[in-house]
Amino acid sequence: MRAVVELAQAMAVARSARETWRAAARGARRALGGSFAALSVWERGPGRLRVLVNEGERASGEEEFPEDETYPVHRFPEITEFLHERWARGGAPHAWAETAEGPAGGEAGYCHQRVAALRRRGRGACVVAPLVLDGRAWGELYVARPAGAPVFGQAEAGLATVLAAVVAAGLAQLHRLEEARRLAFTDPLTGLANRRLVDQRLDEALERHRDEGLVLSLVVCDLNGLKRVNDTQGHAVGDHLLERFGCVLSRGAARLGTGTLAARLGGDEFCLLALGPGADEVVAVAEEICAAAYALDVGEGVACGVASTGDPIGPVASARRLFRLADAGAVRGEGPRGAPPRRRGARGERRPGGPPRRRRPRGPGRRPSGDTRVRHHPRAPHRAPPHPRQAPPRPLRRAPRRPRLPPRLTRPPMTRIPTLSSRRFIS
Known part of the structure; x- marks a missing residue:
């Protein structure tokens, strides 16, 4: 149980996809007592099994994050045939163990390609746990032990099944976060960055x-x-x-x-x-x-x-x-x-590949040689004389002022004056 908790915690604090893959492989390797672990994904389009991470004691030619370590999926029929049908239809994705001499316990997941790989890389046994995301086979979790070490048993294969379920949950969370990150940094109309x-x-x-x-x-x-x-x-x-x-x-x-x-x-x-x-x-x-x-x-x-x-x-x-x-x-x-x-350039704009644009000199100190033009001070008012052929401007005529009319006579408002009643009171 402690191994399962440590695996879940390590995947939860990972900040990138590679850190998540490494945490999954390392946690499974330590929990199962293996010397090597790998995480692979099934790419359905090209029909291949691509290795995402190799963790632990790597053999010659193995890299931690290989760029192009792939295997044709037809070499692993347990991924695409009867085991895949059982996983995808709701059956439990049970793990199985294999040795360099053949399958341990006569399991139906025997694949001679895995046996050959164990012998070629000096390993004695391995356990393979399928990874299922959203009801579909996604890939596999692979843990191996060196030659001469005890082989994996049924109890360890059951633990590998539980670990694969925890890894699948962490990978599903990673995919959701990557999708949210993609939507946050992508323009929805053009598909470009935002x-x-x-x-x-x-x-x-x-x-x-x-x-x-x-x-x-x-x-x-x-x-x-x-x-x-x-x-x-x-x-x-x-x-x-x-x-x-x-x-x-x-x-x-x-x-x-x-x-x-x-x-x-x-x-x-x-x-x-x-x-x-x-x-x-x-x-x-x-x-x-x-x-x-x-x-x-x-x-x-x-x-x-x-x-x-x-x-x-x-x-x-x-x-x-x-x-x-x-x-x-x-x-x-x-x-x-x-x-x-x-x-754009430091001295203004210029044509692509051309020299910078030359600015006209300004100010008396930057006047080019031979410039004899008279420059007037901006504060000194200057009026140019009229052209000899140009008629002098006509004086402006002010419009006659309209006579001021007296204010309109209005009838004063009527005011009610209180009067004494003419009725007399006789005592």
């Missing part, structure tokens, strides 16, 4: 930019003409436009690599967060996004603003400043349909 995830990733990217010097770029895109599409063609067409541009933005994120995030900030505003690629590469992808948005049969294109630490934009102390620079570029980039993105 503003909450962008803020979180941007803070992490800023830390890596300061620590590792990686180039951080932000592309803000304003979808033009969405309101007109909603008003003239309906909100269904407007939602379809948002979905199509989300696909365009997702392809742009794929061009920049795995460290790029495509998101919808809200309404008609989208963004692309890239960590690692250079500023010129990000601008080239932004130009492709503008061209692809222009090619859509609805809408009026997109206005893009690019702010990158690879350009001379000065130190980026906060995510708000990077957003402000990119958003200002998107606002100033609103113009004709299919206009290129606006690139």
Whole structure:
């Protein structure tokens, strides 16, 4: 009972999927007195059993969290045939034990592939417990002992069945939390990330930019003409436009690599967060996004603003400043349909790949050589003389004042004056 409680507590405090898998395998291994434990999931689409975690004394070639350790599911018929039918129809998912010489106790779950794996990796016995989630076979819990150790008996197989039920409950809770997390960080219409995830990733990217010097770029895109599409063609067409541009933005994120995030900030505003690629590469992808948005049969294109630490934009102390620079570029980039993105720099905007724009000198100290124009002081009033061909302005004529009429005579209100009665009183 203590082993079951410890397993449930370890899975409850895990903060990620990998920690949950490790806690499940480690708790089962300790409870059953094994030297090795593995947790695998049945991927029905490709038809394979994929190992999620290997915990304990690993053999040569085994990794704790393997990237691609899979086995064809047809090699394990007990997963897909009669045992699966018994589990899925409400039967108890009983565990069974096997040894390097064959099944212990003549169990029907015998599989020569597992026996061969035990011999190849120097293990003497194993117990396999099926995992069932929501009435469907999900995977298996595997615990092994080294060669020469006592084999698993019926009592230990029963304990493995109980442990598998606890692990399945923890995995179901993990799946619900992952689904809630996915909904919390995903835009429901486009499937892209939302503003909450962008803020979180941007803070992490800023830390890596300061620590590792990686180039951080932000592309803000304003979808033009969405309101007109909603008003003239309906909100269904407007939602379809948002979905199509989300696909365009997702392809742009794929061009920049795995460290790029495509998101919808809200309404008609989208963004692309890239960590690692250079500023010129990000601008080239932004130009492709503008061209692809222009090619859509609805809408009026997109206005893009690019702010990158690879350009001379000065130190980026906060995510708000990077957003402000990119958003200002998107606002100033609103113009004709299919206009290129606006690139922000320390000395103003400049064309992608071109030199910075030269500012006109201001003030008497910055007057270029040979400039002989007379500059008037802003406080000194100056009136230019009239043109010789221009007629002098006519004086303004004041309209005659209307005579003031006397106030209208009104009849004074009548007041009632109390009078004495003419009746006399005779005593």
